[in-house]
Amino acid sequence: MIELSEEILLRMYYKMNQARFFEEKVEDLLKRGIIDETVYLSKGEEATGVVSGLALEKGDLVSMTHRGHAQAIGFGLDVNLMMAELLGKSTGYCKGKGGSLHIADVLNGNIGANGIVGGGFTLSCGAALTQKHKKTGQVVLCFAGDGATNEGSFHEAMNLASVWKLPIVFLIENNLYGMSTPIAKHMNIENISDRGAGYNIPGLTIDGTDFLEIYDVMTKSLRYARAGRGPVLVEAKTYRFCGHSSDDPQVYRSTEEVQQWQEKDPLFRLKKYLQENRVFTGKQLETIEGEAKSSIEQAAEFALESLEPDITTVLEDVYA
Amino acid sequence: MMEINEMKKMKYRDAIRLGMTEEMRRDDAVIFLGEDIGRYGGAFGLSAGMLDEFGEERVLDTPISEAAIVGTAVGAALTGLRPVCEMMHMDFVTLGMDALVNQGAKMHYMFGGQAQVPLVLRLPAGTGDGAGAQHSQSLEAWLCHVPGLKVVTPSTPAQAKGLIKAAIRDNNPVCFIEPKALYQTEGLVPLDDDYTIEIGKTLIERPGKDVTIVAYGTLLAKAMEAAAFLEEEGIEVEIINPVTLYPMDMQPIVESVIKTGRLIVAHEAPKTGGVGGEIAARIAESEAFDYLNAPILRLCGMDVPIPYSKELEASVVPQRNDFVHGVYRLLNRE
Numbered sequence: 001m002i003e004l005s006e007e008i009l010l011r012m013y014y015k016m017n018q019a020r021f022f023e024e025k026v027e028d029l030l031k032r033g034i035i036d037e038t039v040y041l042s043k044g045e046e047a048t049g050v051v052s053g054l055a056l057e058k059g060d061l062v063s064m065t066h067r068g069h070a071q072a073i074g075f076g077l078d079v080n081l082m083m084a085e086l087l088g089k090s091t092g093y094c095k096g097k098g099g100s101l102h103i104a105d106v107l108n109g110n111i112g113a114n115g116i117v118g119g120g121f122t123l124s125c126g127a128a129l130t131q132k133h134k135k136t137g138q139v140v141l142c143f144a145g146d147g148a149t150n151e152g153s154f155h156e157a158m159n160l161a162s163v164w165k166l167p168i169v170f171l172i173e174n175n176l177y178g179m180s181t182p183i184a185k186h187m188n189i190e191n192i193s194d195r196g197a198g199y200n201i202p203g204l205t206i207d208g209t210d211f212l213e214i215y216d217v218m219t220k221s222l223r224y225a226r227a228g229r230g231p232v233l234v235e236a237k238t239y240r241f242c243g244h245s246s247d248d249p250q251v252y253r254s255t256e257e258v259q260q261w262q263e264k265d266p267l268f269r270l271k272k273y274l275q276e277n278r279v280f281t282g283k284q285l286e287t288i289e290g291e292a293k294s295s296i297e298q299a300a301e302f303a304l305e306s307l308e309p310d311i312t313t314v315l316e317d318v319y320a
Numbered sequence: 321m322m323e324i325n326e327m328k329k330m331k332y333r334d335a336i337r338l339g340m341t342e343e344m345r346r347d348d349a350v351i352f353l354g355e356d357i358g359r360y361g362g363a364f365g366l367s368a369g370m371l372d373e374f375g376e377e378r379v380l381d382t383p384i385s386e387a388a389i390v391g392t393a394v395g396a397a398l399t400g401l402r403p404v405c406e407m408m409h410m411d412f413v414t415l416g417m418d419a420l421v422n423q424g425a426k427m428h429y430m431f432g433g434q435a436q437v438p439l440v441l442r443l444p445a446g447t448g449d450g451a452g453a454q455h456s457q458s459l460e461a462w463l464c465h466v467p468g469l470k471v472v473t474p475s476t477p478a479q480a481k482g483l484i485k486a487a488i489r490d491n492n493p494v495c496f497i498e499p500k501a502l503y504q505t506e507g508l509v510p511l512d513d514d515y516t517i518e519i520g521k522t523l524i525e526r527p528g529k530d531v532t533i534v535a536y537g538t539l540l541a542k543a544m545e546a547a548a549f550l551e552e553e554g555i556e557v558e559i560i561n562p563v564t565l566y567p568m569d570m571q572p573i574v575e576s577v578i579k580t581g582r583l584i585v586a587h588e589a590p591k592t593g594g595v596g597g598e599i600a601a602r603i604a605e606s607e608a609f610d611y612l613n614a615p616i617l618r619l620c621g622m623d624v625p626i627p628y629s630k631e632l633e634a635s636v637v638p639q640r641n642d643f644v645h646g647v648y649r650l651l652n653r654e
Contacts, residue, residue: 160392
């Protein structure tokens with residue numbers, strides 16, 4: 001197994017906590033009716049987004065999914081601006097016009113979350129084509145869910161990316177359900193990574209709750225793509241602890257199943273590792289957790305205090 | 321040095337290539353992607369020779385994957401290139417609609433103005449070559465229903481060159497509709513490599529005082545022929561070409577109808593839900609309404625799929641005589 005530096009582990013633990021607190025804060029704001037739009041939470045799936053974000057190099061790009069808060073935090077987006085966007089405020093990443101589904105920071109390489117399942121695959125091909133054309137040496141990390149790999153755009157993008165040897169790592173967060181439909185009912189294969197073979201793309205399946213394996217495989221995959229050898233397909237098996245959206249009654253899965261996965265909570269696994277290997281003292285861990293929590297509290301305050309968008313902006317920015 | 325006003329007679333098809341070629345020479349960020357556009361030179365020979373000049377890094381043959389072509393173009397545009405992509409036939413844009421409509425068209429707005437999507441989607445459209453129901457459609461009305469897109473269509477070789485250049489220089493997704501029936505038509509084209517046609521500006525193609533005809537694409541020439549015929553009878557038809565179908569510059573049309581009091585709107589696309597209905601509605605909402613001396617007439621494609629037989633094909637889209645009779649009807653001369 002790979003050894004991670006203390007600095008990386010610190011950032012990982014901080015950001016994973018941030019992601020968890022972010023989702024819990026959003027749940028709270030939803031319950032209180034302060035957010036009344038649809039939001040998709042990634043509680044339980046934080047490791048894939050956060051850890052792979054940390055494996056990126058400066059200047060790499062990312063395309064996110066509708067369940068993208070942890071992905072955004074991993075990439076390094078500002079939680080204040082994220083929270084403000086979720087509350088539809090003028091200070092948000094998209095000035096309140098995008099919401100959770102369209103958080104983006106394009107100039108810094110985040111080409112956006114996406115409300116269309118599978119919408120990011122071909123966009124990533126384009127972003128990667130730009131890197132190839134301009135010889136930047138940067139890679140595009142394209143997140144998607146298991147359900148998205150049943151969209152035609154997945155197959156067109158995989159084929160094109162392979163033929164053109166585009167620098168992309170496709171990271172499929174397989175949380176075992178396409179909304180409510182279990183994976184066994186929507187694809188006839190065990191591992192989504194097998195789909196790489198049809199396009200001569202290396203496919204790997206990993207444990208999406210294990211930060212070490214994610215960091216290891218993502219670092220190698222990004223290196224492979226960066227070297228000009230073409231795309232990689234990584235499938236991370238993971239699980240969302242919450243419903244698909246804020247109004248999901250979750251009738252399609254048992255509480256036993258949810259509990260089983262909660263025992264593999266990626267945040268808990270990371271904490272356990274840090275304790276057992278004495279990377280940080282209990283006090284240090286508490287401090288990191290506290291800082292992460294207060295950053296989210298501040299983000300919520302920032303968002304709540306921010307101004308609503310001026311109604312006159314509604315017609316702005318239809319055209320560049 | 322070339323004379324600034326120097327003109328050369330060329331085909332509509334070659335004028336598009338000239339415009340694209342000039343822009344690719346001018347700006348390294350312009351790339352061109354599509355099916356069989358490289359060695360083959362495009363299904364209509366439009367890009368012949370471009371691969372040799374610009375190489376495989378800028379003239380990219382794609383798999384037959386329209387969703388990937390459009391999506392890749394959107395992603396490339398978002399990150400700093402200026403892609404031009406070709407659908408072999410406009411009908412195939414249906415396979416790339418998510419990337420165009422849900423992604424490219426909306427990004428500038430839904431990202432709060434932080435990003436631009438400067439891409440051109442070239443769409444060979446319309447009837448004339450007996451290609452049948454899946455290769456002959458004029459789907460512009462679908463595209464004109466999407467805020468964030470610009471939809472343009474040139475009707476002459478000069479417009480083809482000027483407009484493709486303007487489209488490539490535009491910072492928004494531009495749908496560039498090329499009526500296939502015009503590819504072989506000839507006209508004088510300015511050789512000035514800064515010659516552009518302004519997007520969003522309606523043109524008066526022929527002044528007149530009796531009846532206004534709004535026509536574009538293949539129907540512009542048919543309307544012009546009808547106007548020449550009617551001139552012999554002392555009827556002066558004003559012909560207006562919107563050039564940009566969305567967002568449309570309505571003011572010249574409004575002013576023309578105030579002057580003539582009679583309006584015909586024409587397109588090959590089916591009448592129901594077409595761009596012509598939108599023009600008619602906008603005139604009805606405008607101050608020109610009070611000046612109308614006759615009902616607005618729409619001369620449009622019939623509400624049927626495009627049939628294969630050349631005779632049947634020609635029967636479902638407006639022809640020169642339909643304009644002549646339309647004008648008679650509005651003037652109560654039939």
